[in-house]
Amino acid sequence: MLGKTPETTIKAAAGNTAHPFDRATQVAAVEGRWRGTASEDYFAFVGPFGGVTAATMLRVIMAQPECAGDPLTVTVNLCAPVARGTFDLAVRPMKATRSTRHWMVELSQDGEVAAFMTAVFAVRRPSWSHQPATMPSAPLFDSIEPLPDSGVTPWVKQYQFRFVEGTPSYGNAPRETLGSAYSRMWLSDAPSRRIDALSLLSMCDTFFARIFHVRGEIVPIGTVTMTTMFHADAADLAEERTTMVLGAADARRFHKGFSDQTGELWSPGGRLLATTSQTVYFKA
């Protein structure tokens, strides 16, 4: 499945390579294997930010010559921290049907799996269209100050967070009255970058852990798995021509060391672009 031709390598390198996100999610065919590099720019507590790891894995699928259609749904399992340096990406086509293609990607370092992804791509065709969900209200993007950089972890600097509800305010102990797990924010890359499937997937992991919002403090956490459904294909995203999304996130239960987290990403024009859910490990 691995193309070693110059053509394939060029395809993998396409896009705005000047942007930190494109540099961070770059993949290349090296010595007959696909390879990526853990991004220092997007480093988190114990490894690169999971959103960027996921986007890198999605990019390697899109670099396959037989890749058709656009990402429809993606599940990434983050098994272990990705260490600094390079990693290998093994891509396997699982099944092709008339309208969908199923893929699997394994990310490994020193022969040990650190993450894996399953993805469905689809060639989407016009159909009956209906959006029962309504976009949450928000003042204009420019009317809200971006969150100042907390200096806690590098990846946060790569985004502008403009909170509408649930602005983070963390102390050194759990707050007396628990806060809401719900928050809502405008989000964009910093510097800004036109939204595509790769950045949308990464943005699905930018919601701060719900437990931080509820307890008002930072505790050890980690995303175990994240599933994202794309409600827009490449043509839809091109029509939106946007660099920002409105993101809303919530959680329903924290129990025995794990919680859920759900999220929605909306275009400024009111279209639901992606919905996401993840399972988060926490220590509290």
Next chain:
Amino acid sequence: MLGKTPETTIKAAAGNTAHPFDRATQVAAVEGRWRGTASEDYFAFVGPFGGVTAATMLRVIMAQPECAGDPLTVTVNLCAPVARGTFDLAVRPMKATRSTRHWMVELSQDGEVAAFMTAVFAVRRPSWSHQPATMPSAPLFDSIEPLPDSGVTPWVKQYQFRFVEGTPSYGNAPRETLGSAYSRMWLSDAPSRRIDALSLLSMCDTFFARIFHVRGEIVPIGTVTMTTMFHADAADLAEERTTMVLGAADARRFHKGFSDQTGELWSPGGRLLATTSQTVYFKA
């Protein structure tokens, strides 16, 4: 990874084998391979009901000698209809960490993948516990008449559906005013069976397609992928001692042939047991 010892086969065959659900999800080690059989009792339009296929794949993980902990999160991709007869199940441990184990299962017939699952198991330990979500209101289970069997498809007979909101009423054409995508129901196996992780996973796929509720008609649909998070481990479920759950489901966008579907399963005592999301193909 395949145990051929009598011990393993017995473990795979454990549980109440008299119940149709346990018969339908049975797995056995035959000639050095794990094998299941597409259940006629749970047949749907073009293959066995996806919930039962998923439960069978989860059962084969639980039958592995090195399986530890309880299911935490499961994603199943249904790539192609499973045909009548037997299927092979290949199980692969992807990664073990201190507290979690990642698995993959492939279901194939005649060497072609029809479905695959990734799953995370965890040994769950006491922690801070908090449930921001509240159980939707519902009259008592017994006070609602079960949905009469429509005769549309066999698997529906295997459950009792007692609708609180959004009782199905389908015609032969889309209704003039679109209905709500939201519905809520009591659900139990028929005959009743104590809820465990296997039946909970299957129940996550019992919500009728949201497009049926919205348009008031049955159109061709298929689950492409379903992700479920378990908020209760085996000890929690044993404590609940229940045969019924309150299920609520919704959808946010129907667009270019696919929609999302989200669901929650609640214990009668008000505990959130599982949350689920799926991507559904539709023709309309």
